[in-house]
Amino acid sequence: xxxxxxxxxxxxxGVLLQPEVxxxxxxxxxxxxxxxxxAVFGAVRAVLDGIFNDKVFVVSFLSNVVVAAFIVFxxxxxxxxxxxxxxxxxxxxxxxxxxxxxIRRHLxxx
Numbered sequence: 803x804x805x806x807x808x809x810x811x812x813x814x815x816g817v818l819l820q821p822e823v824x825x826x827x828x829x830x831x832x833x834x835x836x837x838x839x840x841a842v843f844g845a846v847r848a849v850l851d852g853i854f855n856d857k858v859f860v861v862s863f864l865s866n867v868v869v870a871a872f873i874v875f876x877x878x879x880x881x882x883x884x885x886x887x888x889x890x891x892x893x894x895x896x897x898x899x900x901x902x903x904x905i906r907r908h909l910x911x912x
Contacts, residue, residue, distance in 0.1 A: 829874060829878065829883065829887070830871045830874055830875070832887075832891075833870045833871060833873075833874050833887060833890055833891070834867045834870060834871055836870070836890070836891055836894045836895070836898075837866035837867045837869070837870035837871075837890075837894055838863060838866065838867055839894075839898055840866055840894045840897050840898050840901075841859065841862045841863040841866045841867075842863075843897075843898050843901040843902060843905070844859075844862060844897070844901050845859045845862075845863075846901070846905055847901045847904050847905055847908075850904075850905060850908040850909070851904075851908070866894075870890050870894065873886050873889075873890050874886060874887050874890060
């Protein structure tokens with residue numbers, strides 16, 4: 803219940819304050835959000851499987867975001883930022899859909 807409440811509070815604060823993202827950070831924000839979603843859906847799957855560990859979640863969350871942002875940064879430096887961004891989105895998207903499918907099977911036995 804506490805994580806759901808934290809999510810709701812975070813959304814409300816974000817909508818009310820409408821923070822501006824600096825221009826230099828804008829290319830990395832969508833990738834960081836997808837990396838964070840991957841960690842969150844992995845955590846939900848782990849909770850349903852009964853193997854959730856909060857330390858593993860925090861490390862996974864932070865490392866996913868940092869590694870994904872670093873890959874996009876490296877791509878920008880090499881001049882192939884959009885290709886590496888697409889690769890990161892595809893890989894993390896596959897993981898997200900895999901976790902969602904597992905969650906669905908667990909919840910609906912299907």
